[in-house]
Amino acid sequence: MRANKFANVVLIGGILFFLMALIYDLYRIMSLSSLDKHRLIFAVIAIAGVVICSFALRLRQDYKINLVLTGLSIVVGVYLVEIFIFYQGRSFAHRIQALKMEIPFDARSKLDIIKELKEQGVNAFPSFYPRLVISSNGLEINGKRILPLGGVSRKTTVFCNEIGEWAIYKSDEHGFNNPTGLFEVDGIDMVLVGDSFTHGACVKQGEDIAGQLRRMSGLQVINLGITANGPLLELASLKEYGEPLKPKYVLWVYYEENDLGDLVSEQKSPLLLKYRDNRFSQNLISRQSEIDSVLIEYIEGIDRETAALLNVVKLRHLRQFLGLTASLAAAPPLLFFTELLGDAKNLTSSWGGKLYFVYLPMWQRYATDVEHGTFQHRNQVLSVVQRLNIPIIDMHDQVFAAHPDPLSLFPFRMNGHYTSEGYSLVAKAIQASLKDDGVLKQEKAK
16 A cells, blocks of 8 residues: 555656646747757657656556656666766766777866866866856846956966867956957957857867967957857957957857857846947946956855756756757747847947858758758858848858868767867868958058
């Protein structure tokens, strides 16, 4: 009888759990155009869970108990795998491949690296992403909200590891991945805005796109890219740090996998939405001491244990390992994207600069059989850019599709960011396009 009662409690709890999961998933599907195939999969799983648990309640006692024990065993097994992957670190899949290829791979975690650097007297910090504080509408300082767009300035910054070696860089005077002092140079030639691919994940400092452009062209190039930035954060970065510098050229570096999806989450911050007004600014470029203070307090105050536990409960690491993370919305916010890109063009034109749109492709485009025009809404995005009369530098056409082995430009041929060679080819393609446009010739003539 006790076993039967236990089975009933588990099944009723299962029904309630799957119902709540279904309601939440339907809310996410219906809100902010966030429909994607993985959410549909989760909704189907939730429905199936409700049906199976309801059906099991009607079974004979022995069948019911056996079914519950089997289900609990599966759940425990899944969470054991999740916990194993969690302790192995985010680069677990890359480490497995490195082992197969007999390539050394640094298995230390980001926190391990930071701890060891501090023990050596280096005041190191993890890289900061503005997206971390979007849901809280920024951070509080002196009773007011502030949304930092860069990291802690002039610090050793521990970034990421996909190639076997940790990417670590010294941040500049505004917390970006640049050599210190560039913001003080008169006559900045070029500024890049973008996400982690612009930021320089996960290669050595100087091997990012901006760093390689700097070396190839001799131009003064500043990188404003930050991991997880979407179009609204990129416009904000251009407003706060690009406009005061008034560069001759701005590269809007668009990554096809998640830039439009990031725009969905960025709309949750009322402070960030204020950048739709071209008169708005937080004057961040003159507030670095405040930014450093609030960021250090935020980073040191993060409850990493609670955050890690929540991620394990949500099976985040297993879902990432299996590629079951949220993909681009089926109905992407193209109208909002058009508005923001148009604002970026107008802002750049206001000081006599010129905006270029750089299209970066994702690993799945070459690892799977896709229809290139419709995959990740490529044609729709490029049509928007063309209608705005913004020059396009298309890395799918100019680099990856033309390469004999495009997967070799990704770490261990796996899903991730580009290798140093991949970034180099992107920088060379940008340089060639600017030469064709007469930009580099004019600069050299001066």
